[in-house]
Amino acid sequence: MGSLKSFIKAVRASKTIADERAVIRKESAAIRTSFRDVALDQPTRRVNISKLLYLYILGEKTHFGQVECLKLLASQSFGDKRLGYLAVMLLLDENQEVLTLLTNSLDNDMGHPNQAVVGLALCTLGNVASPELALDLYQNVEKILASGNPYLRKKAAVVAAKLVEKDADLAEAFLPHVAPLLADKNHGPLLGALALLRAVHAADATSHALLRRATPALLVHLKKLQAQGYSPEHDVLGVADPFLQVSLLQTLRTLNEHSDEHLEQLNDVLTQVASNIEPGKNSSHAVLYEAVKTIFQVRSDSALRVLGINILGKFLGTKDNNTRYVALNTLLTVLHSEPQAVQRHRSTIVHCLSDGDISIRRRALELTFAIVNEQNIRVLVREVLTFLENSDSELKPYITAQLCVAADKYAPNAKWHFDTLIRMLRVAGNHVTSDIVSNILALVMQNEDLGLTKHVVQRLYQASVEDLSQFGLNLVAVWCVGEYGDYLINTTYETDKGNVSITEDSILDFLYSLINNTTYSDAQGVQLTSYVLTAVLKLSVKFTQTATAEKLRRILNASSNSINLEIQIRAIEYQEIFSQPLALRKGLLERMPAPPVKRREGLSLNSRKVVAPSGNSSAPASDLLLDLMDDSVPAAPQQSADLLSDIFGSTPAPSAKNEIMDLFAAPSASQSKPSQLQVPSSALLAHSNSHVKLYFNVQQLGEGTALIDTLISNVLAVTVSDISMLIAVPKSQKLQLSNISSPLIQAGGTAKQTMKVNGKEGGKLKLRIKLGYSVDGQAIEEQFDFGGFGRTL
């Protein structure tokens, strides 16, 4: 058997896939055979393992070599151990049984006199740690943490962080090590210490106050990096160790997110960072970006927040796509806390609409809609309309929907509002939803200014005649032509080629061209033809010439032979009406009463977490549902209320339900059965607030299994709805959660959810609970930990 190099060369030299397979299969077989040799010498084993690793990289099967890797670890040579541990890290993962065999090797090597070997063992533990390994070996790591060697200390700190992540109970053991580690001046160990601090912080809520005391020490480190001149060792393009600065900032905001204890010093240092670092290089942007994120996550003062927004504004002005991308992303999340400051960068944001990168365009677009207000709507909408014309078609439906919302909210006057909507229909008439169409029609009908209505109808007619390929536009236009045809007849409009006058004949031509339109899909064609037929009927009382009125009748006659049932039925019914006396028709075809315009909330392109002052995030969804239901609201017959509560009572919470339940609260509350559940006296009170109490009732605990009922009782005099509970257990345990007995609880009632936890016998049972519910339409979410069961699994 040859060397690794010749094997790699042979694989690379293969001309066809079949050749390559043959080479690989042959080598793989040879390695297998050699592993069966009891007297295999170490050098050959080493070559074989390195070949095995190459096979792994090629994506071949390597499971047969796992035990051989462990044999290599037993060698005293550093080279053997290095290769052995590398193989362990690549070939094994924490799922495999062989890991238990590994424990011994790691245990020995972490006490090895050669620090390079200790380093290897630590590195391996960090990469393959399982909860079992974590529990078995954490004491070795603790010992190394206390040692004087900075190289090992930094590795041990990161490994400790990983172990805490695997088993949250270890946070207690490592907590005392955090503070001394943070005193280290070496960057490597300090980075490790920060990782450990964050891991402990995430695993153990009780440690937060203690860990927060590290804030001043971290600030000192950060200040020192700021003040430090050029240091070649850690310099990245003029910034002193940006990685450490980023890590420090990240840790600082994790620690101080919910506390004002160190706010003043924190604000000082953040100001220093934000104003000291010169933007221009990616390394400096990385630190500034982190500083800005920190500014908005802790409770900074307004001046600092404005400074943060301005940094993002500068970012937007750079040529670097990456910097612009993060700036837009961040602006979207912080917009709500300093809207005025964001407004100042309006032109830069708008400029990003024409960026080459779609992900930047998309974010700029979302941001543009987010900053629209009464003052800037004219400018911004003009930009958006230009953008709409050339934009990616996947974005168009979003733009038209948002544009309607914005125009509806902030239109300076009715004429502007209509002109904008018509322009939108002209450039994106194929990308409007049917409710946009009906909303536009409702707006036209509601308008009481006769002059404006004439203007709108004429503009719609003109636009539609000029472009017969914009579906939404055609629909709106043909409806208006039918309803307001009398305003059109005998008027003129201007075009490039001079004035065009509208006559009964030209309107007929327009209707013909729509009926014979072939650019649309079948379904669209049917819808459009139905609209045309309705317009024809309405126009029959508006046309004054008998010849044109006769042509209208012929349109109906032709359509009464349509192969489409919908069109045929409609045409025949209209024929019937058409043959009635004029006076009767006139009464029948009076102007439509104006329906209400539905208000809509803006939607987001991406679902993202927004740093906002407690907004009701479920609003848009529930609005939609309410829209669907609102026809039946005024009548609200009792049966339907029952039906609704029946339907909803048995299914787990759709988020929009509470509003509906509120609507029907009175009838359903009196008729649905009162909750039968009672909280037994043995139940443990885990959490309580002014709305609810949460109890755990242990059914069974021990032998590695826990069966626990969670009981939530409502202490209010009103219904608590939308209850959702998420529970997390340490990674070493498995959790099964049943559906909740009812997602809403009447006053004084109780709901039950059962969970089953499986894990190693003797393991501590610790739960993290996230409880969400709504009271009076207000969504509340709480998170807390509970471990007070007094017994182990």
Added chain:
Amino acid sequence: MTIQFIIVMNRQGRTRLAKWYDLYSNKEKSLITGQVHKLISTRDTKHQSNFVEFQGNKLVYRRYAGLFFIVSIAIHDSELAYLELLHFMVEILDLYFENVCELDLVFNFYKVYAILDELYLAGEIQETSRDKVLQRLAYLDKLD
């Protein structure tokens, strides 16, 4: 600041290096590698950012000659810092191999893993000093 995985692949999608810091089965690994290649190789280097969202995480990548260096990070982590870190890693490779090229990575893959292990540990950055990393690597090679 935790990395889920680092992948180095060429433009044809051949993996030159893959280090997984989170738990993935072999099947998932090959699936992800394929998807990542499809996603990254079609992106426009001039007009697009070096960040893509991927399966609830974020990929940060850089192209050096024919090789893509890709790292996957959590959505709230700093893209810019990791972009800088990729460059830092390539710098180290370049200094270590003296003008690194794709073939260096092919024939010395085990050394590349060793270098990675001095830079990152369990998905965390462990050393940010170029000299310290290079000194340590030279020392370890002497022990071999």
